[in-house]
Amino acid sequence: MKKIVLVSLLLISAILLSSCAGGGSTRGTAGWTGLAADADYVYMADGNAVYAIDLKNGQEVWRFPAESSTAQVFFAPPVLTEDGQVLIGSEGTDHSFYSLDIKTGKENWAKSFTEAKDRWIASPLVHNELIYAPNADGFLYVLNMEGKLIDKIDLGGELWTAPVTDGTSIYVTSHAHQLQVVNIATRKITQTLELDGAIPGGLTNGENAIYFGSFSKKLTVISNGRQATLTETPNWIWGAPLLDGDTLYYADLNGNAYSYNLSSAQKNWEVALGTAIIASPVLFEGNLIVATEGTGKGALSGTIIALNTKDGSQVWEYATEGKVYSNMITAKGLILVSPMSAEFHLIALDMNGKEEWTFTPGQ
């Protein structure tokens, strides 16, 4: 009897632990989608594949790889280059960084870049014919446009956010609660700023200033090498703030959206929208678009909300029937959103919040 009990316990624990471990990274478990667009297509990093989708009708143009593998997982927004490359790294176990042909989705380089030791969670930055790709192994890899390693810079902590540049320096944040300033010419770290909290959503480049929100519940500016708190929030700020003239738009995990005037150093308005706001806000046809995460279906689902930029009043809303985490983008008069746990993977809305098309990958 005792033997049966013990053997059963071992089996149950093995099953429970195995089930906790999860399988390969796929959509909905590993991360969220990353979106980018040009005049014709929207490019979606979504689970085990990257898709090019026609903006006119939501039809798939190509996908990479043709045969999906659990070793490859994509969710950082792809970066589109002027010479027709789609750059994206894999968050999966392959640790590969790819350059795809923007027209066909075929690999451009003879071999993907595989020298990084960890996952590619952040998008790269392309500047002056060089690719600056941050990896979770703590290195900023500098590649030429043919995928050859030029240099790698140890930044000391996991890198999850895309770098930004002011033309002279590159700014990168790490999980070590630091913001590193790297000189482009020398590729050396020129300044390390200690932060109160990690920056999950990335940096926003302004004129002679860098803005960000963080887990420290603060909206912060870095200017002339110094950081200053602009304002505080009741919960973490996840998405990168949006800068429009002298106004910053941002949101927090309590579901509040804010407008902040940089000139007067005062909040213009704030509105409570219910559930957490993770995606960065975007401007679209004169409105501020924010997305709530959502907690269920119907009225409780993640909702795209258009707000009047002047007073934060609601213009329209669209319930996605899913949860919205990833950043929205705008292209060709459409706002593109990729909710999780919805019946579709991508939806295009017009300026009035009316559905134009949806996209769900076929087999």
Place this chain on the structure above:
Amino acid sequence: MNNSKSNQAVPQVSASGSVKTILVITILALIAWQWNGFIAIFVNALVLIYGLVGNNFGLAIIIFTILIRVVTWPLNAQQMKGAQAMQELQSDKEWQAIQKKYAKDREKLAAEQMRIYSERGISPFASCLPTLIQFPILIALYNSVSRALANNPVSMLDFSRKLYSFVDTSALVPLNSHFLWMNLGKPEGIPLPFDVSFLPNGFPLLALVVAITTYVQAKLTMPASANPNDQSAAISAQMAIMMPIMLGWFALTFPSGVAVYFVTSNLLGIAQYAIQGKANWSNLLPGGKNNSITKK
């Protein structure tokens, strides 16, 4: 007369066995009912300790394991006591006599066994029930380590929602997952100068340490028994082989933070047995008394 001698030979276990059984079952039911809350307690405790020890998650796991061991010390002590009582019962003359007498009458044998258990205040599950508590702790710890060392934005968001709002963790998260040569959020392995297809993470040093310490702990707790029909000893001997293999496999496959828990827990278990004078060190030597025990 024989009975009284036998009674003296077998250690008496508290007659409150059934109360303890109910208590253990109640605790397990509460854990199952409030599983997410149980995980949240673990996550927050780990994060709190992480902050106190200078942002070192490996140390946080070790200290947390020590705390769990301290809290479950009475349970483990009871387990040892119960196991020893059951072990010694196997050599008891009255016990052996009823095994022979009612060998063909299982119902009568069961009734007689229960009578002896009752008379001597032994709960046959006294050594088993405390083990039950260990399993939710193990699974919760595995969950907590995986959640705390969030390795992508979704898991980071999930982790943030497990943190208590009254604890200011903004300066602590994301947690630093590096400890010694390990990334605690990933299976451990020391890189090899050549590729070995079945060892994708390198040489699994920690998994080996887990297997060895589990084996040592199991061997130390096997009481000496001269009775070749001793079922408990046979089970213990089988478990001493099965457990190291299973936990070694867990350590090989799961985040190394869980393996750190296994090693710490095993070492503390060995220490507890040694402190209580229950460690059977002779079992570790070749030809130790229990090595020859097999179920016939």
